[in-house]
Amino acid sequence: MRLSVGKQIVQDTHLWRQVHPDIDLSGIDNAAAFKRLRQDYETLPASSSLGAMSGAYLTKLVLLPTRSGRYFVVINANFIDVGVVSYTQPQQQTPTFEVFSQLADDTTPHLLHFQGVEIQAQFNKPIVLWVLIAAKHFPTPVSLSIYDAAAFHEFQIYNNGLTIAAITIMTLLALLALLVFVSTKQKVALTCAGYLGLHGIGWGAASGLIDDMFNISINSTYWGVMLFPFAIACASEFVSDLFDCKVNHKKLFRILRTFSIASLGVGLVMWLLPFSTAFFLSHLLAVMWVVLTLTIGIKMLKLRDFRAKYFLTGNLLYSLALVYFTAAHSRNFGDLPYSELTVVFALSVDCICILLCLAEWFKLQQIEFNRNFHMSRTDELTQLGNxxxxxxxxxxxxxxxxxxxxxxxxxxxxxxxxxxxxxxxxxxxxxxxxxxxxxxxxxxxxxxxxxxxxxxxxxxxxxxxxxxxxxxxxxxxxxxxxxxxxxxxxxxxxxxxxxxxxxxxxxxxxxxxxxxxxxxxxxxxx
Structure with a gap:
């Protein structure tokens, strides 16, 4: 593969070979152990794609640089427990060896959502590149993106900057909703804070930001999936409170309460299940929630409950982002840029819309309070004070x-x-x-x-x-x-x-x- 200027994609089509599950990878973080693993490469079974797979996989690429300088290899996978890169060039006696897993990424280029490694290239001298990855679950095909320095730094700025901005927005909005709850003691503000806050924490974990900030000793990227059902449980209660379902829409109240309890149950059980099963349950819950929220938003607009205008706008945008994310990881559409970033940014906009819904709820409550206050102090016949x-x-x-x-x-x-x-x-x-x-x-x-x-x-x-x-x-x-x-x-x-x-x-x-x-x-x- 010739390395040119910009970005190139190595698609996940018979790219990876599966490492035998009995092989212990705990000591693979040294060059000698990795060399022994590479010797069996030709005998390893090839995998058509890593989508929905788990375990350890190895690949070998031969790269031909068209210029000297730095290149960056980005592994397009969200969850990596073990990651190793080794590469050699002609007349290089000792291979360059680097660990890039989520728990050992201090020396690698800082990149949220993914892992990246830097390689030094010399003009027209082929590079033999080895990449090993292992995870509890690869939800999507795992391609490799190879950038030159300029293209990588542009991607890094957009990816990291907008991800941090989106997570910060979610977290600040959650704190604002929590302050509203402290001031008003209204349950709708507390469930809103849970809705926004758990999404912010979940994406902070899933992107690797929490691990980067606190240097946690376990792979916290899995937490985004594990926390999602609890966010949905809060979201379901929030929607019920937002539209006063307990009083005005009793059937919908029962549906949302059941969904909230079911989400809470799924969230607790998921910690006891294999991660691949937990991932499936979490995303099944997401699909059901998206359908439910869009249905509720449309219904409430038909009933001229204009709190739904923000609610429906945010959820519609988030749904479209999920569709884009799914398409980006499908072989039918090829590589679509910034798929994870699109989802997290759409979710931050959704959170803004959710807080606007909360503000609209309090506005209506204030109008109702003022109306009742006026009626309780006004003589109905004469409109004088009573x-x-x-x-x-x-x-x-x-x-x-x-x-x-x-x-x-x-x-x-x-x-x-x-x-x-x-x-x-x-x-x-x-x-x-x-x-x-x-x-x-x-x-x-x-x-x-x-x-x-x-x-x-x-x-x-x-x-x-x-x-x-x-x-x-x-x-x-x-x-x-x-x-x-x-x-x-x-x-x-x-x-x-x-x-x-x-x-x-x-x-x-x-x-x-x-x-x-x-x-x-x-x-x-x-």
Whole structure:
């Protein structure tokens, strides 16, 4: 194979030969032991592809450099427990030997998701390259990519930079959701944090980033698969909470709860199974989850639940990335660039959409809270504040104010003669006139069936007298207006000021007493 400028792919088609499973590879990390293994190469059985295989495999390549310099060989496999490269050139007495497994990659070029080794080439001098790899499972065909220095460093920057950015986004969003949970104690925020955080940790492990950061003594790349069911369990609970399924979609709630429990069970059992079986179960769960989430997203949009717009967008993007990833590891499509990176970046965008879903949930909760808050403090007939709103207003009163206590006269007569609908109309009109009269001065409340209370703000003690006179004039005018449309109707009222009493409740009591005095006086005059 001639080494040219850029990138070249050695496809996984009868590329690898299987090493006998009884051979102990624990001491293969030295040149002498590796040389003994190479001697049996011609007798080893050839494998058509490593896709869905496990164990140890060896290959031999003869490379002809078209220029001198550095080349990089990248093994396109996610899980490598044992990795060894050895190569020789003409007149080279001692082979160059290097270990590149996940647990021994300190001297190799740093590359997330994959392993790479550097080889030194001389113009037109053939290189005999040996590569040994071993893993619990090779989920996809294992090709080799050979880069010149410039192409490799470009790939390294994109691959590592965007992977770290995507995992950082997932982790930060998870921490943000966790902080929201601490502040609100809402379960939906906790399940969102689990959803985002476990995906971030899982991809951090699967890419090799966690091992690089903490130098773990076991191959942590397998953890991404093992943690995935727990992320799905959190995701299922989050979706149930997001769309309030327990109350609004009970059948869907049962489906999601069952899926969550099943995912949790699968996640626990997987640690006891061979990794190839665990890998299959985890990805079967992923396929089922993608189908379920897309179905839920479409259904919720049809129900005009627009929380689903972010949910569906993120999951659709993630699904397309998984399709691309699958195609990239299929012989039918050839080599497609950045397949792992596409998935992890799409997942980070999905996580952003998930957090937007959470924000939308809290927004709707706030709207519902405000609506309920308004309704609990608003009189349904007149849209004035009710007794609860009056109580809140009274507890917050400070400084100077005038209280106007109003009782509607003639309501019973109107109800008896014209019906309660006409009586309601009289109440509504009284409320409208009072709101109109005191709109710039303060608030008006309906404290009972035919009773209203106005709380008028005053800037100084001297102003209370003027405001009191103004209130008397407006209430007398209101009586005249009401009496024209409903003969016999009108209002009796009384006022009191904060100058006269030390508390708001005492002012209301005094204004109530004066209202009855006013009513009694009008009856005597009649």
């Amino acid at each position: 007794r609860f709103a009056l109580s809140e207003c009274v507890t917050q009163l400070k400084g100077y104010y005038v209280v106007v206590y109003v009782d509607l006269d003639g309501l019973k007569t109107v109800n008896d003669l014209a019906g309660h609908q006409e009586g309601d109309r009289l109440i509504v009109e009284t409320a409208r006139l009072m709101r109109q009269s005191f709109a710039r001065s303060g608030d008006v409340f309906r404290s009972g069936g035919d009773e209203f209370i106005g709380i008028l703000n005053v800037s100084s003690a001297e102003e209370t007298e003027d405001v009191t006179k103004f209130a008397h004039a407006r209430m007398q005018a209101t009586s005249i207006v009401l009496n024209k449309e409903w003969p016999g109707a009108g209002v009796s009222f009384g006022t009191a000021t904060s100058v006269e009493r030390s508390t708001a409740n005492d002012c209301i009591s005094l204004a109530d007493k004066r209202m009855y005095q006013y009513k009694s006086k009008n009856k005597k005059m009649a």
